[in-house]
Amino acid sequence: MWSNFVGEMTRAADEILKGFARFLPRILEMLVIVLVGWVIAILLRAIARSILKIARFDKLSEHTGATQLLRGAALPSLTELTSRFVFWIAWLGFILLGISVLGVAGFDEHVATFIEFLPRLVVSLFILFFGLLAASFFSRAVLLGAVNANLSSPRIISWAVRTMIILFVVSMAFEELSISSRTVVVAFGMTFGALMFGLALAFGLGGKDLARRYLEKRFGSEPAEEQHDHEDELSPL
Amino acid sequence: MPDESILSDEFIRELINVGEVDILVGVPTHNDARTVGQVVQAVRAGLLKYFPRARSVIINADGGSRDGTRDLVCAASINDTVGSNLPALRTLHSISTQYEGPPASGTALHTILAAADLLQAKACAVISPESTSLEPEWVERLLRPVIREGVDLVLPVYRRHKFDGMLIRNLVYPVTRAVYGCTVQEPYPSDYAFSSNLGSNFLNQDLWTQEQGRHGTELWLTLAAIIGRYRIYQSFLGTRGRLESPPSDLVKAMRETAGLLFCSMDCYPAAWKDSREPLPAPCGGCQPAVSLEPMRVNRKRLHQMFTFGISQLEPVFSSILSTPTHEELKRLATLPENEFELPEPLWARTVYEFAAAYHRAVIGRDHVVQALVPLFRGRALTFLTENREAKESEIESNIDKVCHAFEAEKPYLLQVWDGGK
Numbered sequence: 001m002w003s004n005f006v007g008e009m010t011r012a013a014d015e016i017l018k019g020f021a022r023f024l025p026r027i028l029e030m031l032v033i034v035l036v037g038w039v040i041a042i043l044l045r046a047i048a049r050s051i052l053k054i055a056r057f058d059k060l061s062e063h064t065g066a067t068q069l070l071r072g073a074a075l076p077s078l079t080e081l082t083s084r085f086v087f088w089i090a091w092l093g094f095i096l097l098g099i100s101v102l103g104v105a106g107f108d109e110h111v112a113t114f115i116e117f118l119p120r121l122v123v124s125l126f127i128l129f130f131g132l133l134a135a136s137f138f139s140r141a142v143l144l145g146a147v148n149a150n151l152s153s154p155r156i157i158s159w160a161v162r163t164m165i166i167l168f169v170v171s172m173a174f175e176e177l178s179i180s181s182r183t184v185v186v187a188f189g190m191t192f193g194a195l196m197f198g199l200a201l202a203f204g205l206g207g208k209d210l211a212r213r214y215l216e217k218r219f220g221s222e223p224a225e226e227q228h229d230h231e232d233e234l235s236p237l
Numbered sequence: 238m239p240d241e242s243i244l245s246d247e248f249i250r251e252l253i254n255v256g257e258v259d260i261l262v263g264v265p266t267h268n269d270a271r272t273v274g275q276v277v278q279a280v281r282a283g284l285l286k287y288f289p290r291a292r293s294v295i296i297n298a299d300g301g302s303r304d305g306t307r308d309l310v311c312a313a314s315i316n317d318t319v320g321s322n323l324p325a326l327r328t329l330h331s332i333s334t335q336y337e338g339p340p341a342s343g344t345a346l347h348t349i350l351a352a353a354d355l356l357q358a359k360a361c362a363v364i365s366p367e368s369t370s371l372e373p374e375w376v377e378r379l380l381r382p383v384i385r386e387g388v389d390l391v392l393p394v395y396r397r398h399k400f401d402g403m404l405i406r407n408l409v410y411p412v413t414r415a416v417y418g419c420t421v422q423e424p425y426p427s428d429y430a431f432s433s434n435l436g437s438n439f440l441n442q443d444l445w446t447q448e449q450g451r452h453g454t455e456l457w458l459t460l461a462a463i464i465g466r467y468r469i470y471q472s473f474l475g476t477r478g479r480l481e482s483p484p485s486d487l488v489k490a491m492r493e494t495a496g497l498l499f500c501s502m503d504c505y506p507a508a509w510k511d512s513r514e515p516l517p518a519p520c521g522g523c524q525p526a527v528s529l530e531p532m533r534v535n536r537k538r539l540h541q542m543f544t545f546g547i548s549q550l551e552p553v554f555s556s557i558l559s560t561p562t563h564e565e566l567k568r569l570a571t572l573p574e575n576e577f578e579l580p581e582p583l584w585a586r587t588v589y590e591f592a593a594a595y596h597r598a599v600i601g602r603d604h605v606v607q608a609l610v611p612l613f614r615g616r617a618l619t620f621l622t623e624n625r626e627a628k629e630s631e632i633e634s635n636i637d638k639v640c641h642a643f644e645a646e647k648p649y650l651l652q653v654w655d656g657g658k
Contacts, residue, residue, distance in 0.1 A: 137601060140553060140600065140601070140604055141601075141604065143549065143550065143553070144550070144553065144604055144607040144608060145607075146549075147545065147546050147549045147550055147611060148487070148488050148546075148607060148610050148611070150542055150545070154549050155549055235401050235402065236402070236403055236404035236405075236487055236490040236491075237402055237404060237405060237425060237490050237493075237494070
């Protein structure tokens with residue numbers, strides 16, 4: 001009985017050793033892939049960083065207001081962030097490739113899903129970036145226009161424009177990623193609708209005289225009452 | 238080759254009927270029925286009186302007037318021919334054409350230049366339809382230096398109210414003088430004359446599809462003449478009539494002046510970065526050019542809009558201005574109206590920092606120009622306060638003081654142009 005037990009244990013140990021011996025090259029293969037991937041990812045990061053520096057990407061990011069957002073969140077510059085993103089995407093790809101070499105059942109499907117997801121991730125990041133750019137540009141344009149027209153609360157108007165564009169862009173990005181797309185779109189629709197309704201009410205109640213003057217001037221045959229909006233008799237030119 | 242694509246077939250046919258001319262006078266119009274008649278009559282009288290032997294043509298380039306401006310131009314011409322006692326040795330033609338596209342002084346000038354090129358006019362004058370105080374002598378004072386003395390560009394000097402043209406006096410004139418080394422008092426003229434040489438050169442420049450080819454083109458012409466080292470002359474014309482409702486759109490004016498100045502500095506750095514000999518622009522018949530009638534000015538509003546702009550545009554200014562300049566402006570915004578003063582050196586540094594920000598495009602370039610508007614209001618307020626009780630000579634010396642500040646700060650411009658804030 002003892003000899004049987006020892007025989008079984010020896011056979012089991014042999015099987016484990018054989019299995020380990022069969023599996024070891026795959027582990028080594030995976031480690032090599034991960035290591036090589038790490039080196040390649042570092043190289044890609046360096047290349048991305050150089051290209052973005054040459055293209056003055058940080059300047060563009062400053063124009064869009066993305067730098068200010070990142071600074072507020074104690075994050076590095078957009079160049080650094082993008083090059084790190086390139087590094088992690090590349091290395092994660094190699095890690096997944098390495099794991100797939102191990103032959104774990106069902107893992108290949110996850111890798112394929114991840115690779116399919118990548119283009120959508122990149123597109124949604126593009127949408128986000130250019131959306132921020134548009135939000136920054138239009139909110140600044142509104143701010144300057146409102147200040148020069150001496151309107152009250154230009155910052156609030158500018159903030160409202162910025163918020164609306166960002167909401168719109170974020171909903172587009174989420175839709176691209178297929179993450180809670182319906183919820184996000186419905187939430188956006190409600191917010192946008194509420195904002196427009198609020199603005200319509202505000203304009204209707206507060207700006208009815210302005211609207212009347214505009215409509216009279218635009219379509220009426222009789223001239224609207226004389227406007228005395230010249231700040232004085234000065235001619236700048 | 239002239240750009241004939243801007244001229245309609247009908248207009249070319251009329252020009253061919255006229256044939257070669259010695260003098261072409263262009264009158265750009267758009268809904269100027271109130272004033273254009275008397276202006277065209279004065280132009281005709283000037284041509285008949287002072288250039289009776291010259292082959293002349295008046296070209297009206299209209300931007301699609303709906304108030305009968307073009308009819309008035311033609312009527313004024315006919316009346317003159319019938320009723321004038323002035324002897325004409327040559328036929329004086331008058332042609333009115335409507336250019337394509339939206340009304341823009343640059344497009345009108347483009348049409349006039351193309352017509353002048355086609356007719357091989359030796360001298361060309363452009364007269365604003367708003368020059369209600371135009372005398373026939375103005376035509377002579379503008380055109381004679383071109384015809385007799387070979388001058389390339391004749392710019393006007395007007396007698397104006399001491400508070401008129403503050404953007405010109407506090408920004409355009411000082412910057413042109415300090416940066417390009419040319420003392421032209423009216424770099425953005427409404428009445429001016431130029432030679433065929435300068436006209437052809439300007440016509441062939443690649444600007445007609447850009448913003449400077451539509452608005453502020455007259456300033457761009459002056460800058461092109463200065464940069465190209467053409468012969469420039471200034472003629473004292475007399476009192477410039479004031480419109481009943483002066484243009485109040487300061488943002489538009491800022492785009493047409495500061496925007497174009499910054500753009501030219503950006504396009505032609507070699508013309509001002511290296512030290513060049515100042516370009517002389519002698520003035521013929523110049524007299525004290527300031528009048529002192531009372532004028533209604535809302536100083537409180539200027540002060541309020543300056544302080545409001547400083548407080549609201551903080552994030553915009555922090556991208557454009559250096560910290561010391563920004564801090565100083567913020568300090569000024571805390572002062573009450575009666576103690577407020579935006580001194581010349583600070584104003585010069587501010588404008589130069591804006592020029593550098595425009596060059597480096599730290600934010601959208603049009604936004605840089607728009608952001609200068611509230612700060613200019615601060616400078617305008619200071620100018621008004623300084624010159625409230627001032628006499629003619631004091632005002633001229635105060636304008637000189639602004640120019641000297643810009644000249645003294647020019648090294649600062651070179652420093653901030655390419656470097657950081």
